[in-house]
Structures are given as structure tokens and as C-alpha cells.
Amino acid sequence: MKTTKFLALGLAAAIATISSSAMADGGEDLFKKKCGSCHSVKAGEHKIGPSLAGVIGRAAGTAEGYGKYQAMKGASFSWDDAKMDAWITDQKAFLKDNEGVVGAQKTAMSAKIKKPEERAAIIEYLKASHD
Numbered sequence: 001m002k003t004t005k006f007l008a009l010g011l012a013a014a015i016a017t018i019s020s021s022a023m024a025d026g027g028e029d030l031f032k033k034k035c036g037s038c039h040s041v042k043a044g045e046h047k048i049g050p051s052l053a054g055v056i057g058r059a060a061g062t063a064e065g066y067g068k069y070q071a072m073k074g075a076s077f078s079w080d081d082a083k084m085d086a087w088i089t090d091q092k093a094f095l096k097d098n099e100g101v102v103g104a105q106k107t108a109m110s111a112k113i114k115k116p117e118e119r120a121a122i123i124e125y126l127k128a129s130h131d
């Protein structure tokens with residue numbers, strides 16, 4: 001009886017470990033696939049889009065040295081989980097919903113992530129990959 005309980009606990013812990021590492025990997029892979037052609041998470045490394053190093057918690061439109069902002073030029077809000085979730089769901093809808101705090105109603109970014117669990121994994125990856 002005792003042994004069974006011990007084994008069950010061990011198994012639960014093993015499963016928890018596997019699923020948490022699977023989630024982190026998922027975020028990195030998703031980022032590479034869905035965002036990586038336009039973004040890097042290295043500070044100062046800009047592509048078509050700005051570097052996303054440390055983006056969660058910082059003011060929108062302020063990646064140093066990036067000169068191609070449209071929507072985020074002069075924006076007056078900071079990125080948090082909710083804003084990021086809405087932005088990567090649908091850029092046009094985000095700009096409309098945030099009129100007044102975004103800089104313009106146009107952007108060259110085009111990336112709609114439909115699945116909530118994929119958005120969550122990407123956001124976790126962005127938080128974990130500060131350098």
C-alpha cells in the first residue's frame with residue numbers, strides 16, 4: 001500500500017517535470033516559427049521588427065536603435081501579459097481597441113496566433129529569455 005502511494009507520487013512528479021519542460025520548448029519553437037523571421041530576443045538585434053529582449057514590462061515603441069516603428073511610434077502604454085496576448089491575437093483589432101495609447105493605426109507586423117495555449121507559451125518564452 002505504502003509503496004503504491006510512493007510510486008504514484010513519483011510518477012506525478014515526473015509528469016509535472018516533463019510537461020513543464022515541454023511547455024518551455026513549445027514556446028521557443030513557436031517563437032522561432034511565428035516570430036523569428038521578424039524578431040530576435042537578443043538585445044539590440046533588430047530585424048524587420050524590433051528586438052524583443054525584455055519587452056514584457058517595458059514601454060511600447062522603445063527598443064533602442066530600432067527606427068521602423070509605425071503603430072508603436074509614440075505609444076503610451078507598457079507591455080504586460082494581457083496587452084501582449086491581445087497584440088499577437090490580432091494586430092488590427094488591437095490597434096482599434098487601443099486607439100489613444102498606440103501611435104498609429106497601421107503596422108507592418110502580421111502574425112495572428114489563434115490558439116490561446118500557443119500565445120501563452122510564446123509569452124512565457126519572452127519572459128524567460130531576457131539576456
Ligand code: HEC
Nearest residue numbers: 034035038049060061062069070071072107108109110111
Ligand atoms: C512580418 C514580420 C513580423 C512578425 C512575423 C512578427 N512581428 Fe512583431 N513586429 C513587427 C514589426 C514591423 C513591429 C513594429 C510595430 C509597429 O510599430 O508598427 C513589431 C512589433 C512588435 C512588438 C512591439 C515591440 C515594441 O518595441 O513595442 C511586439 C511585442 C511584437 N512585435 C511581438 C511579436 C511576437 C510575439 C510575434 C510572434 C507571435 C511577432 N511579433 C511576429 C514585425 C513582425
